[in-house]
Amino acid sequence: MRQRDKRLAPAVTIKDVAKLAGTSIATVSYVFSERERPLRPELREKVLQAAAELGYVKNAAASSLKGKRRGILAVLVAQFANTFFTRMCVDIESIAREQGYVVTLCNSDEDPAQERLILERLIAQRIDGCILCPALAREENATLLRQYQIPYVILERAFPASFSEHNFVGHDNFQSGYLATRHLLEAGHRKIAFSGWDSPIPNVRERVNGYRAAMREYRLTADTERVLLGPLTEVAGRDMGARLLAEGVSAAVLGQQDTAKGTLLHFQDHNVRWPQDISVVMIGTPEWADFLRPRITCIQRPEKQMGREAASLLFEVMHVPSRPPVQRIFPCVVIERESVKRWEE
């Protein structure tokens, strides 16, 4: 076991093992490959022992050259310091590991140019599959994967114009906006605002649509709608908090958790209390919400389930590449807490 301690010793190959075990390289290869082949148990034993003695580890790169399987899956997310994404990734990685893959998790940081560069590198690595949360939901990069016939699943961010052409796993953004708004309406609120990220990705727009649909059901139309959107920063969130108060609404849907953070900090710093001064429902369940008192009513997205589903869909696609694309949309649930009070006009 100590052999490989010699500095700069070249890596142990199948040939070294074959020589030590006194067999051919084919035998060694078969011992370490999936494909079964009749083999005298004692010979297999001898090979295994020689390999152990030399510290042989099969070279996955060489192996993928002739064989087809590369042993690498990629997950490319838009922001990986964001717990919403990492929660999905944890299970993706462990499922992939169980299936014998290494997963390379990459971060485009919401930059389509970085995303493209990363995808090109991943294609160069001949990855077996990819789960992609597209930065700013730009489709061209997903097309790259299709062009190079790499099985892929789009996660969380859809391309509305070509929705049914890609394998997709996500949650129901429309429903999350709808549920949040209806929850407030049912509590008697009528002056309800919606705040969120003014982004090129369709998620928040879908939530706004859900908000509008709920408002319409209560015969509240465009002139009573108040939709505040802004950039994805804490300051912008704080600013929305101020605008929310200026609007004089009795309730608000905080439609995106990162901007919601700024909004709630603004409330906290200006002694705006919920639900006394304003009722709020937030879409998302960030870790910091644990500290809010009273606790905030949230719309919870099934992150872990989405991650698992993305992984298993990817494996399906890898097995049957010709399979027509499917879209799997997960519902959200309302976690009711103490940030909404009944409103009697």
Added chain:
Amino acid sequence: MRQRDKRLAPAVTIKDVAKLAGTSIATVSYVFSERERPLRPELREKVLQAAAELGYVKNAAASSLKGKRRGILAVLVAQFANTFFTRMCVDIESIAREQGYVVTLCNSDEDPAQERLILERLIAQRIDGCILCPALAREENATLLRQYQIPYVILERAFPASFSEHNFVGHDNFQSGYLATRHLLEAGHRKIAFSGWDSPIPNVRERVNGYRAAMREYRLTADTERVLLGPLTEVAGRDMGARLLAEGVSAAVLGQQDTAKGTLLHFQDHNVRWPQDISVVMIGTPEWADFLRPRITCIQRPEKQMGREAASLLFEVMHVPSRPPVQRIFPCVVIERESVKRWEE
């Protein structure tokens, strides 16, 4: 550009490009490799054009077989849904990307067996280098990397028994405990407790040592020390909160951010106010701390800087593998806020 849309077309190789450009494969290879070779500009142009037309992407696996560079670096952390780790990773990834590498980020989930499995897979992939935050700080797995001569850097979690044998980047745990405690002592506190994770990794123990050293400087000795350690869960943290109060101390060092979360939640839920009822200093700067009011005085660790340093140290080791190991320890700073009040006996 459309050519590769044909389903199941085999991947484009250097040969296809050579044929279309009417040259030899060597010429194509040189066009796409680092090594310069005199080449008629028009020929280079023809090759580039043929490659673009076919959508050629160099197969990194094949390339690494003869050449030496694999193009993959690995980062293996112990918990990747933890922002402390992801903050370090963001910069590691972008630095590695600038240098032309793909980073595969893996998660051992504090399980040495998973860690070993992952490392074996990474070794099989013949990664060019690895940054490792050892799960539970078990050394055998790091030894694997050395055995296979993969340049590596240990990040954040040290092996005390063989500290100087590994390349290491981390922060000064002793100092963080010391600074936090001294800050409280300087504010007049004498009955000071320390709470944290009772872990097999030496980080928290070092912080306890820092706490003790500061206490000794003020002639407070073992009989006045109160060190509470527990498992890494929210419940355990809450429990420590209760024990802290039972101890009747005037101040506490919350020595580990995950257990601190439970402790602070306990305080919040039982109307224990800081700094009125108890002064606290926390080691760490989790995102949720932004919501605490009054704001908590923290010991900040330079996560981003540590990430960058780990990356650049890794590149140094990759360039000069024979280089004697170095250890780079970053100091922490006190971020003073409103959770400590002066204590007059």
Added chain:
DNA sequence: TCAACCAATGTAAACGTTTACATATTGTTC
């Protein structure tokens, strides 16, 4: 005019596997 050289390109042998195919060894059956 020709040796000597240089610039530009091609040839072919690696790299470490996989796997179709060939061969050797054994056991059955008549």
Added chain:
DNA sequence: GAACAATATGTAAACGTTTACATTGGTTGA
């Protein structure tokens, strides 16, 4: 003991690159 199957193992040609080396022309200088 010949014929035939299994069963067990080896041979060698891929896979898509890199790169040492060989080759081809064309300049140059004497």
